Amino acid sequence: MASQAVKSRNTISLKGSAQIVSEFFNYAVNSILYQRGIYPQETFVQKKQYGLAMMVTKDDGLLAYLTNVAKQMTDWLEKGLLQRLVLVVTSAYSNEVLERWTFEVQTDAAALGDGPPPEKPEKEITAEIQAIIRQITASVTFLPLLEDPCTFDLLVYTDTKSAVPEEWEESDPRYITNATDVKLRSFTTKVHKVDTVVSYRTADA
């Protein structure tokens, strides 16, 4: 009986994986917004997650936005349509893209079908996510200072097959010219594999 329970906990269903990835996105985005000082520090509250003290926004408008995006994202993740989530940091003055955080999602084709659910202990996944969150926190040390007040936007790369939901619109990819890329760690639930890359504008020579 006990062995059965353990086994079921280690199997990762598509739905569960989507939940994990979506949750990770939420915390990662919150973390970036906090670490990069895009929103005032006092609008964040501490929350224990992944064995770390995460900073999560308490701003109602931002919360509503993130929840809406997360809901849609979970849907796409479950259908395997989500390819990337991109957080774009733009200067509020010049509208120039200063930073681009890319979370590339690779969905395991077998898991989308009726293949047997892969197994991976939750502990391992948490450890991998923890490492990424730590890297995001540490990124402050190498990313250039955001001198202007900044705004952010989330871009989602989806399959062309999927219909555009009503509340979404098509956007340009908003690349950074003269970007430097830094690849962070990845994590996998064996259903979804998430790679994280941060690109930032190199200082003008």
Add this chain to the structure above:
Amino acid sequence: MADNQCSPLTQRENSVRLFGPKTPGRAGREKLDRFIPQRNGLDAEHGMFQLGQENQGSAASGDGSQTTPSKEEYKKLLAASLNIHEQARVLAFKHKAPAPPEGHDSGLASLYSANLGAAPSRKQFRHVPTTQERILDAPDLVDDYYLNLLDWSSNNVIAVALGATVYLWNAGTGSVEELCTCKNEGDYVSSLQWAPDSSHLAIGTSDAKVQIWDAGRAKQVRELCGHTNRVSALSWNGSTLSSGGRDSVICNWDVRKRKDEALVATLRTHDQEVCGLKWSPNGQQLASGGNDNMLCIFDANFQLQHKIAAHQAAVKALAWCPFQSNLLASGGGTADRHIRFWNTLTGAQLNAIDTGSQVCALQWSRHEREILSSHGYSKNQLVLWKYPTLAKAAEMTGHTARVLHMAQSPDGASVVTAGADETLRFWRAFGEPTTASSKGEQKAASAAGTSASMLRSVSIR
């Protein structure tokens, strides 16, 4: 055929690449007369890739050959490396996230500058040694509040009057020299002051004489008569010597003139003995204090500017601020106990400290914004005050009777005090100059330092 089809296209593509995103075209855009589309949102690489695919497709149909799996793989890799997602649709949520509050500053700038190390913190109060460096015996020093018997020349020679005799003590070598003695029995020296050239010493005596001595030759060069009672205060301003006496008169002598013409001005503002007299460092104003509790400010033409009746006792301690012109500090006697700070242009009192004790002498620090005061009963202490906060920085005790006179060393670091306990004491109250303003000063300072050990206790007489 394929060539015909694609050559204009490829050419066009080339031109696109020519004006690709790397071209710094922003400045030149307005000069060109043809339409160049906005390329920020244009994925030129993607376009190139797709054009290539189109060409290939047409070529393939023309040739009838199949694309090999390796070519497909290469295409995939190329697509991946160029960040092209053919089947991707970039979507953004219509309702954007709320903008951060207006005027929000990320505060990361402080984090970025944190590695520079903490800002050098200035110690609020530097260390001030509270004990004297050395003590000299000064027997027969007249215990009279109204006299001025101690001065330190810029040649590092201290002149002190002990009873009827003036002694010169060289602070560099420690040698003692007897300059002069009053001839008549019962007379004594009541004041002395070094001339700015530091080779001449003005001496006022109890028999109402003002004498000017050449210290190098130990010879009297002038004798000025005009007072009718003892001369208790002297002050030089270039070649002008001002003397104040018990006859409540301030006489101003031009020492370059003949004996009968030397008295250039007589000031009869005070009603009682003039015991404090100081020319300002710029020579524009003369401050005088008297036993009538008055503080008077005269200009360089000996016109009375201000007559201030703020002190409740005799005004003996006077000190002009070296770093702020028109700032004068004056200290009152036992009944007053205050140090008052004046703007001598307007006559306004800027500040006052109740010291709780008779103020006998005042000296400003030349390096720090500090003023040192010497006091009488009950603690006979020296107190170092910060200016303008007037915080007490240090209190130095050692004298066993009131500290009557005070003089500053030429390097501005040390102070010598003469107390009614018949001792001279040296204090390092003002610390080292941060930047030695002249080599001579530095030399004098080092000379004073070396002699310190060898002359820990030497009797002048």
